[in-house]
Amino acid sequence: MKRILAAAGAADLGLEAVKGLARAERDHLVGCRLVSPDFQWNEPARALLMDSARSVSIMVNEEDHVRAQALTAGWSIEAAEAAAGAAVGALSDRLPMSRHPRFGFLSASPFNCGVGRRLSCMMHLIGLANSRRLPDVLKALNVKGLTARGLFGESSRAVGAFLQVSVISLPKAEFVGAVDYLIREERLARQGSVDVLTEKANQARELIERSRTLSAVEALRLLGWIRWASGHGLAWAPAQVRAVDQYLTTVDIRPDEAGRVRAAERADALRKMLP
Numbered sequence: 001m002k003r004i005l006a007a008a009g010a011a012d013l014g015l016e017a018v019k020g021l022a023r024a025e026r027d028h029l030v031g032c033r034l035v036s037p038d039f040q041w042n043e044p045a046r047a048l049l050m051d052s053a054r055s056v057s058i059m060v061n062e063e064d065h066v067r068a069q070a071l072t073a074g075w076s077i078e079a080a081e082a083a084a085g086a087a088v089g090a091l092s093d094r095l096p097m098s099r100h101p102r103f104g105f106l107s108a109s110p111f112n113c114g115v116g117r118r119l120s121c122m123m124h125l126i127g128l129a130n131s132r133r134l135p136d137v138l139k140a141l142n143v144k145g146l147t148a149r150g151l152f153g154e155s156s157r158a159v160g161a162f163l164q165v166s167v168i169s170l171p172k173a174e175f176v177g178a179v180d181y182l183i184r185e186e187r188l189a190r191q192g193s194v195d196v197l198t199e200k201a202n203q204a205r206e207l208i209e210r211s212r213t214l215s216a217v218e219a220l221r222l223l224g225w226i227r228w229a230s231g232h233g234l235a236w237a238p239a240q241v242r243a244v245d246q247y248l249t250t251v252d253i254r255p256d257e258a259g260r261v262r263a264a265e266r267a268d269a270l271r272k273m274l275p
Contacts, residue, residue: 001045011090015049031249120166127189129161160224201229213263
């Protein structure tokens, strides 16, 4: 950890070590995808580095020794790759990275060996999910080497039709082509079922208005419908889709230690989202 922090400081990457965070602040960083849910904050030799824009983060001793990532808004894989590449390149100039001529970059998990890079895109595929085409589409992508996970990575489910589509070994051009295909198919699915989607979104609104408690899974599912309604311009939904996206960063995914109190807070928050 000391060597990595020293290398990051010497590289002048504009990254600062994040320390002394409260539990709520840590949960918010998980919700923003800047930290993985499995990051063990309290274990020895763990560190988190982030830039001021909260776009680039480096986890030290999460699963591997160094995990650098960059997140950019919209479908902007080039910008994300450039930001992450700059951080990793600067560290590589100052730290020896273990690389095998046959297996590529070495890592704690054999599944991560190789190019040492994962490309991901977070998507909201509610049209494909509603038309029941999503399982077949994802199976076809899996055959090509793409992986689909839920909102919070491999341990989560695709609740609310929020999916993280990722690839490790495929060339970037094939990943870009697969995501473009998903975007195109999702738009067609939404256009072909506007009436059905509107009806289900209105049903979700009624459920939000009368519910006094909501589990995390229920909240995510309802947020999926709020997000679609916002993007489609329904009068009762938030005017901006990004307002819904921002709320997604605050959904508490931990086990419900506070029971009905936390469930009631989720229900109240969703009602307040509605104009």
